[in-house]
Amino acid sequence: MGRIIISAGHDLRDPGAVALGTTESKEMRLTRDLIAKELKARGAEFLSVPDYLSLTGTIRWINANSVPGDVAIDLHGNAFNGSIRGAEAFYIASNTQRQQDAQILLNALLKAVPGLPSRGVKPDTVTVYRSGLAFCRRVAIASLLIELCFIDNREDLKLLQTYRDRFAKGIADGLIDWSSSSQKQRGFPLINIRIKDNNYDEKGVLINGNSYIPSDLVELLGIKVASLPEIRQVSYGNIVYIKAIELQKFDIAVFWENQTRTVVLNLRPRTELSGSEQIMGLGNTTATELTNFIESHNQQALAKFPNLPELYIQESEIEGVNHDIAFCQMCLHTNYLRFDGQIKPDQNNFCGLGSANGNPSGASFPDPKTGVTAQIQHLKAYASNDMIKQQPIVDPRFDFVPRGVAPSIYDLGRRWIADPQYGDKIKSIMMRLYGVF
Numbered sequence: 544m545g546r547i548i549i550s551a552g553h554d555l556r557d558p559g560a561v562a563l564g565t566t567e568s569k570e571m572r573l574t575r576d577l578i579a580k581e582l583k584a585r586g587a588e589f590l591s592v593p594d595y596l597s598l599t600g601t602i603r604w605i606n607a608n609s610v611p612g613d614v615a616i617d618l619h620g621n622a623f624n625g626s627i628r629g630a631e632a633f634y635i636a637s638n639t640q641r642q643q644d645a646q647i648l649l650n651a652l653l654k655a656v657p658g659l660p661s662r663g664v665k666p667d668t669v670t671v672y673r674s675g676l677a678f679c680r681r682v683a684i685a686s687l688l689i690e691l692c693f694i695d696n697r698e699d700l701k702l703l704q705t706y707r708d709r710f711a712k713g714i715a716d717g718l719i720d721w722s723s724s725s726q727k728q729r730g731f732p733l734i735n736i737r738i739k740d741n742n743y744d745e746k747g748v749l750i751n752g753n754s755y756i757p758s759d760l761v762e763l764l765g766i767k768v769a770s771l772p773e774i775r776q777v778s779y780g781n782i783v784y785i786k787a788i789e790l791q792k793f794d795i796a797v798f799w800e801n802q803t804r805t806v807v808l809n810l811r812p813r814t815e816l817s818g819s820e821q822i823m824g825l826g827n828t829t830a831t832e833l834t835n836f837i838e839s840h841n842q843q844a845l846a847k848f849p850n851l852p853e854l855y856i857q858e859s860e861i862e863g864v865n866h867d868i869a870f871c872q873m874c875l876h877t878n879y880l881r882f883d884g885q886i887k888p889d890q891n892n893f894c895g896l897g898s899a900n901g902n903p904s905g906a907s908f909p910d911p912k913t914g915v916t917a918q919i920q921h922l923k924a925y926a927s928n929d930m931i932k933q934q935p936i937v938d939p940r941f942d943f944v945p946r947g948v949a950p951s952i953y954d955l956g957r958r959w960i961a962d963p964q965y966g967d968k969i970k971s972i973m974m975r976l977y978g979v980f
């Protein structure tokens with residue numbers, strides 16, 4: 544946690560508001576002392592700005608004594624015509640993070656002091672100082688100004704003088720919350736973003752060595768992030784970020800340029816791809832890799848089907864189908880052999896194949912090998928016009944397939960199953976299989 548810097552508004556020469564036998568400056572100094580006591584009791588590191596300093600001197604003192612990650616608060620008491628009550632907190636206008644911080648602080652105060660009305664959090668430009676408050680703007684670290692109550696209102700002043708310890712406790716709570724969240728915000732270094740040859744003004748963040756980019760930028764690339772719950776997102780400083788490497792699923796090349804600390808995205812047209820989405824082709828993985836992969840998602844996956852990885856490779860090779868695709872398709876349909884959908888393990892049906900007569904529980908096969916053979920035959924039916932080499936045809940719906948209409952996994956959506964994102968989902972599992980993320 545960073546340090547907390549507290550300033551009691553006004554100074555020894557400037558009393559601030561004067562009313563009801565007291566001064567704003569005096570009330571704030573007394574309150575500041577209790578807040579300091581609270582912070583000390585909780586082990587928080589804090590500094591108090593000397594009371595002889597004017598506002599300008601205070602700002603200079605804070606800027607000289609703080610480091611990034613510290614937070615600063617200026618305590619004030621309000622005054623109007625004696626009839627207005629309540630607390631309000633001011634933040635630098637148009638800074639949503641600081642607005643959130645102000646809300647944290649104000650909420651903590653209101654929670655600790657029952658009966659204290661809220662006037663809400665406000666941008667510093669709604670005050671009489673139209674150009675904003677110096678304390679919110681010229682302090683180099685995160686800073687807020689709070690008006691604890693109206694000291695020219697009898698009820699408010701009585702509340703403050705009777706329950707000053709509650710005010711202090713609430714402010715201390717709020718400061719500790721704000722300070723620890725401010726430390727977290729500071730924890731992520733900013734990085735640059737380049738798309739093709741364009742450098743973007745928006746920054747990304749580096750979290751645990753991974754590049755994250757703002758989700759609105761991702762949407763600009765034509766990828767609807769909101770509809771893809773499996774994509775890793777983090778919310779930070781009121782911005783939602785997407786893990787950049789996951790965009791590879793969408794045929795976007797992602798790499799890191801260390802010298803300029805830039806994450807570089809390149810959109811690749813699908814036709815330029817290596818062909819890994821083409822159903823007819825060679826797989827890249829070994830049986831051991833497939834075994835390790837599926838067991839990393841479900842430790843018990845192969846207990847009932849010990850030879851499944853080998854079967855996928857053998858059966859696919861006979862027909863010239865890419866076994867990586869077939870295996871990932873199986874992982875998608877069975878949820879890594881958990882069979883938590885409609886189809887049960889005893890059916891040996893690994894890819895949601897329907898039966899010839901439309902039985903709602905789907906097709907069943909006498910053993911795993913026949914189930915895999917049927918899947919490969921069904922894939923080949925969609926992807927090519929070539930004849931099936933391994934006869935007989937055990938795929939019960941082979942004759943229903945319009946041959947060769949779906950050479951790529953992206954063509955399987957709305958065909959194999961109704962889901963238009965079907966191809967993307969298979970691709971996403973393939974990228975995991977290839978260890979891309």
Ligand SMILES: [Zn+2]
Nearest residue numbers: 552559619620
């Ligand atoms: Zn004041």
